[in-house]
Amino acid sequence: xxxxxxxxxxxxxxxxxxxxxxxxxxxxxxxxxxxxxxxxxxxxxxxxxxxxxxxxxxxxxxxxxxxxxxxxxxxxxxxxxxxxxxxxxxxxxxxxxxxxxxxxxxxxxxxxxxxxxxxxxxxxxxxxxxxxxxxxxxxxxxxxxxxxxxxxxxxxxxxxxxxxxxxxxxxxxxxxxxxxxxxxxxxxxxxxxxxxxxxxxxxxxxxxxxxxxxxxxxxxxxxxxxxxxxxxxxxxxxxxxxxx
Amino acid sequence: xxxxxxxxxxxxxxxxxxxxxxxxxxxxxxxxxxxxxxxxxxxxxxxxxxxxxxxxxxxxxxxxxxxxxxxxxxxxxxxxxxxxxxxxxxxxxxxxxxxxxxxxxxxxxxxxxxxxxxxxxxxxxxxxxxxxxxxxxxxxxxxxxxxxxxxxxxxxxxxxxxxxxxxxxxxxxxxxxxxxxxxxxxxxxxxxxxxxxxxxxxxxxxxxxxxxxxxxxxxxxxxxxxxxxxxxxxxxxxxxxxxxxxxxxxxxxxxxxxxxxxxxxxxxxxxxxxxx
Amino acid sequence: xxxxxxxxxxxxxxxxxxxxxxxxxxxxxxxxxxxxxxxxxxxxxxxxxxxxxxxxxxxxxxxxxxxxxxxxxxxxxxxxxxxxxxxxxxxxxxxxxxxxxxxxxxxxxxxxxxxxxxxxxxxxxxxxxxxxxxxxxxxxxxxxxxxxxxxxxxxxxxxxxxxxxxxxxxxxxxxxxxxxxxxxxxxxxxxxxxxxxxxxxxxxxxxxxxxxxxxxxxxxxxxxxxxxxx
Numbered sequence: 001x002x003x004x005x006x007x008x009x010x011x012x013x014x015x016x017x018x019x020x021x022x023x024x025x026x027x028x029x030x031x032x033x034x035x036x037x038x039x040x041x042x043x044x045x046x047x048x049x050x051x052x053x054x055x056x057x058x059x060x061x062x063x064x065x066x067x068x069x070x071x072x073x074x075x076x077x078x079x080x081x082x083x084x085x086x087x088x089x090x091x092x093x094x095x096x097x098x099x100x101x102x103x104x105x106x107x108x109x110x111x112x113x114x115x116x117x118x119x120x121x122x123x124x125x126x127x128x129x130x131x132x133x134x135x136x137x138x139x140x141x142x143x144x145x146x147x148x149x150x151x152x153x154x155x156x157x158x159x160x161x162x163x164x165x166x167x168x169x170x171x172x173x174x175x176x177x178x179x180x181x182x183x184x185x186x187x188x189x190x191x192x193x194x195x196x197x198x199x200x201x202x203x204x205x206x207x208x209x210x211x212x213x214x215x216x217x218x219x220x221x222x223x224x225x226x227x228x229x230x231x232x233x234x235x236x237x238x239x240x241x242x243x244x
Numbered sequence: 245x246x247x248x249x250x251x252x253x254x255x256x257x258x259x260x261x262x263x264x265x266x267x268x269x270x271x272x273x274x275x276x277x278x279x280x281x282x283x284x285x286x287x288x289x290x291x292x293x294x295x296x297x298x299x300x301x302x303x304x305x306x307x308x309x310x311x312x313x314x315x316x317x318x319x320x321x322x323x324x325x326x327x328x329x330x331x332x333x334x335x336x337x338x339x340x341x342x343x344x345x346x347x348x349x350x351x352x353x354x355x356x357x358x359x360x361x362x363x364x365x366x367x368x369x370x371x372x373x374x375x376x377x378x379x380x381x382x383x384x385x386x387x388x389x390x391x392x393x394x395x396x397x398x399x400x401x402x403x404x405x406x407x408x409x410x411x412x413x414x415x416x417x418x419x420x421x422x423x424x425x426x427x428x429x430x431x432x433x434x435x436x437x438x439x440x441x442x443x444x445x446x447x448x449x450x451x452x453x454x455x456x457x458x459x460x461x462x463x464x465x466x467x468x469x470x471x472x473x474x475x476x477x478x479x480x481x482x483x484x485x486x487x488x489x490x491x492x493x494x495x496x497x498x499x500x501x502x503x504x505x506x507x508x509x510x511x512x513x514x515x516x517x518x519x520x
Numbered sequence: 521x522x523x524x525x526x527x528x529x530x531x532x533x534x535x536x537x538x539x540x541x542x543x544x545x546x547x548x549x550x551x552x553x554x555x556x557x558x559x560x561x562x563x564x565x566x567x568x569x570x571x572x573x574x575x576x577x578x579x580x581x582x583x584x585x586x587x588x589x590x591x592x593x594x595x596x597x598x599x600x601x602x603x604x605x606x607x608x609x610x611x612x613x614x615x616x617x618x619x620x621x622x623x624x625x626x627x628x629x630x631x632x633x634x635x636x637x638x639x640x641x642x643x644x645x646x647x648x649x650x651x652x653x654x655x656x657x658x659x660x661x662x663x664x665x666x667x668x669x670x671x672x673x674x675x676x677x678x679x680x681x682x683x684x685x686x687x688x689x690x691x692x693x694x695x696x697x698x699x700x701x702x703x704x705x706x707x708x709x710x711x712x713x714x715x716x717x718x719x720x721x722x723x724x725x726x727x728x729x730x731x732x733x734x735x736x737x738x739x740x741x742x743x744x745x746x747x748x749x750x
Contacts, residue, residue, distance in 0.1 A: 036575065055575070055603035063247060066645070069603075070248035092351045098246035099348040106248065106484040108531075110546070110555060114577075115644050117603040118247075145530050148574030148669070150555035152546065153531025181363075183479070190531035190553060193486035197466065199479035200359045205496055208476055212492065230529050230557055234572070234728060 004178050007164040013175070015044065019168045022158070022218055027139075027229035030146050035122075037147025039139040039229075044172050045129035050139035051122045052147040058118035069114040073102035075136055077125040097133050104137055104157070104186045104196035110150040119149060130173035131159045134184050137196065142226055153190035154226050158218030159183060160211040162203050167210045169218050183211045187219040246348050252340060254460040262461045266449045271458070273302075278452045278498055280506065285402065287410040295411025295432075299403040302455055305337075305391035308403035312413040312432075314374060314423050315382040325372025325380045329358035331387035331400060338392035356480050357387060357400050360438045360469035363477040367408065368433035375418055383408075383432065394455040397467045401440035402510075408434055438477060439506055441499040442467040445487055450495050452502055466492075468499040472507065524562045527572075527728075528554040534567050542568025558671075559728055572728060576602045576670040576700040578639050578648035583657070585665060585698035586650070588633045591625050598635060601667060601700045604647045606637065612651040634660040636696055636704070656696075663694075663706030664713045666720050670701035672727040676720065683723075683733050690740040691715055715743055 007013050017023070023044030032038035035051035042048075058064040075097040079085050090098075105121065121143070123136035134157035141155040161171045163179035176182050181201025187194055199208060262272060269277065281302030290296035295310035317324060331354035333341040346354075361367065372381035385407070387400045415428040444454035444465045451458055454465060464483030470476045476499075481487060487495075522534045534545060535552045544556040545567055554560065558569040578584075578600065586606055590597035596613070598606035610625060629635070635650075636657050642648035652658050668676060677684045677697060688695055691712040696704040705716040719736055726732055 037573070057603070057605060063250075065248070065250070072245050072247045074245045092346075092355060095246070095348050096352045096355050099352055102246040102248070103482070103484050107486045111248075114603050145557050146573060148556060148571055148671075150544065150546075151530035152548075152555070153553070154529065188486065188531070190533070191486070191548070193488050194481070194492065195486045197479060197481040197487065197492065200363045200477065202363055202365075202471075202475055202477050204475050205500060208479070209493065209496070212489075216489070227529050227532075231527050234527050 004174070005164065006175055006178060007166055007168070011166075013163070013168065015172055019166055020214060020217070022170045022221060023172065025222070025225055027142070027225055029142050029229050029233055035143070035147070037143040037145065037149070039142035039146060041135050041139045043131065043135045043170075045127060046125070046132055046135050047127040048132060048135045048139055049124045049126060050136060050143040051124075052120065052140070052143040052149065053122075054119035054147070055114040055117035055149065056120075058116070064116045064118065067115050068111040069109070069117045069119050071102050071106060071109065071111070071119050071121060073098050073105070073121040073123070073140075075101050075123045075125075075133065077128060077132070081125045081128045097136075100196060100198070101133060101137050101140065105140060105144065105155060107191075107193070107195050108141070108151045108153050108155055108188060109144065110152060113150055119144075128173070130171050130176040131184065133157070133196075134159050134186070137186050138222055138226065142229065145230060153188045154223060155186050155188055155195055156219040156223035156226060157184065157186035157196060158215050158222055159185070160215035160218065162201060162207055162211065167207060167214055169214050181207075181211070183208065183215055185212060185215045185219065187216055187223075189220060189223045251463075252460045254457060258457060259461045262458060263446065266446050266451070271451065273455060275453075277450065278502060280453045280502070281455065283402070283506075283509075285406050285510070287406050294413040295407040297403045297406035297410065299399045299406065301395060301399040301402070301453065303391060303393040304395060304399045304456075305389075306396065306399040306403045307388045307390055308400065308407040309386045309388065310407045310411050311384045311386070312411070313382045313384070314379050314416055317373070317377065317380040321369075322377040323373045323380075324369040325367070326382040327358070327362055327367060327369065327385070328382065329354050329361065329385045329387065329404070331357065331389065333389050333392070333396075337389045341389075341392070352482070353389075353396055353400060354387060356397060356467065356469075356478060357385070357404050357440075359478040360401055360440055361385075361404065361408070364436045364438040364469070364471055366405075366434055366436040366438055368435050371433045374416055374423065379418070379423060381413075381416075392456065394457075394459045395442050395453050395465075397442045397465075398440045398453060401438065401469065405437060405439070408432055409437070436471050437507070437511070438469045438471055439503045440467055440469045440478075441503045441506070443495050443498060445483075445485055445491065448488075448491065450491065450498060452498060466495050468496065468503075470499060470503045474500060474504075522560045522562065522567075524560065526560045527558070528560045528569060529557050530555055534560055534569075535562070538565075540566040542566050544569035544571050570728075571669075571671040573669055574671045576600070578602050578604060578606070578642045579699070580639050580642055582639045582699035583696075584637055584639060584650075584700040585660070585696065585702035585704055586635050586637060586700070587665075588629050588631050588635065591629070591631060593625070596625060596629055598637065598650060600637075600648070600650075601670075601702055602648070604642075606639070606648050606650040608635070608637065608650045608652070612640070612649070612653055629659060634665055634704070636660060636698070660704060663704050664717060666703050666705070666717045668701050668703055668720050668724055669727075670699065672723060673697060673699060673701060675727040675732065676703070676723050678733060683736065686733065686737050687716060687719055687740065690737070690744060711747055715740070718743070
């Protein structure tokens, strides 16, 4: 059975990248008019939108907690986001990822400042091509900042994995499906801690540590891009001012 | 939608005790940081199922049942058997389990156990094909949590594995285009024995096999699934807290050592030497 | 050490050591970090961040503009553009004794009515309590309401009220500024109300830039000139 070759003799991957290269990333903050905060990210062929509403009164009220705000998070894939139409009803994977992403954002949100309220985080995958939970998480973190919700830091997420025996950064869909292992992580650079850690596939412990190391490097680069995307908004306005 | 769960009400006094003890290197039930609770496994518990195992890990009780049917393969793997894992947090197991359709916790549990079995290729699914593209064996693992006293992941993984290893099902044949059950029985082709190891993260301390109170006190744990040769096939951090890089390495080390010990205990094998 | 007036993001390190902390920052050990996207301010030994986005957190004594969103038996719930609804009890609205057998809340204030109210009390355990029992407060019958990020309200008012007076003078509009980011503009001339909305949206976009007061004055003159021309 012919197996697809994911990395050629020169170390070039199917989409032209080297092992430690991220896919091209485009970030836009404050994309949506209605949401209190929003962000849109294109990473390779992934197109993901995140929006935040709140803090606001919680309905139903019994879910609220007396000493903090609660988070409500939905990771969802649009039916047309994948080659075979996906039913709009939440799949088990989406349910698990909603939980994992929420848990990954909880450590940075200063929820103790808004007791008895709820903060909604919506992540919509408009087009999927591998690594959607990481891109979604990076976008959600920006949406929270855009909404003016006090945060201890930003969360940057990135995956690394094992493909054709090599440890590579930021797997695309083909590499995720055909490769040996996938390790998505989320990192809070200012606090120097992980908030999301997952792995599936098959790798030696040393290879896993190497992948984590590489994914961390990816997170740091993505964090720089997050900062740049936020500050870009204000620089544009300054340019307008100078033109007047 | 995933919503921040109501916190389980654990008294502040108990929580403080757990932390105080941990700072002295102790735990409330007297175990050391890297000690498992008593483990008891009873296989063949449900005779009407093709395979089953009841695991008692301390007072946590999980029953895994295996049913094998003949069904259609997935379109992209026409010559492979099908594996499906579901979990139910049965309401009688805990005050906090409500009746109803699977919630995010049971789904997350099932999916993690599934990944441990699937990614390790523990079951040789390629050997479970009856008629390519049309009929394959469907292996359905149902994890039934009966008593929640902490560390459902390790208990469930162990139950699933033990059940798989002792599953006996009829040999099916195709006769005149029909699926026919014969009198012979066989066991599943199991190639790997994935073992899950879970550690609770309490500040900068790692506690192996957290019991219920430790889970409630920390809310965060990390699980690894490893194989005989030391490779890992699944990692998952659960809960609201965070973990440093240093602690991750430490946790990996503990998981490696303890899963090996557990393996020896369960399968009474010679210790496999692993290149450090 | 961050420089004064630098744009910062949540989690950005502002200073290390014994500084006093102002708003929108937090301390992690010896480090002081920002919690919001905004402009860092370093004044003597105090570090703070002026947020560029944000929502309104009720403060006792604030004058707010809200919209009635629900009617109960003894109180109304008012949307004050905050994470918590304002509670307006009948006794705080009528200015006289409330008798449930004689007075029907719906007769006085309906869902959708706009109010200028003051926050009487608020803490972590209960929603903010409002009152209309002071001069200048009450139901609003006409005008337009526009929202502005609450942290930009000081910019709209200007130093010693300079920005606000320029806008009021030039447009002839009566303007009431709610601390909750809601602004009421009233004029006989509808076009002036629309102009005020335009100016407020400009301030929203450019609050963090310098020379804003001059630009606002220039824009007002230009627009009014244009209106006279048509």
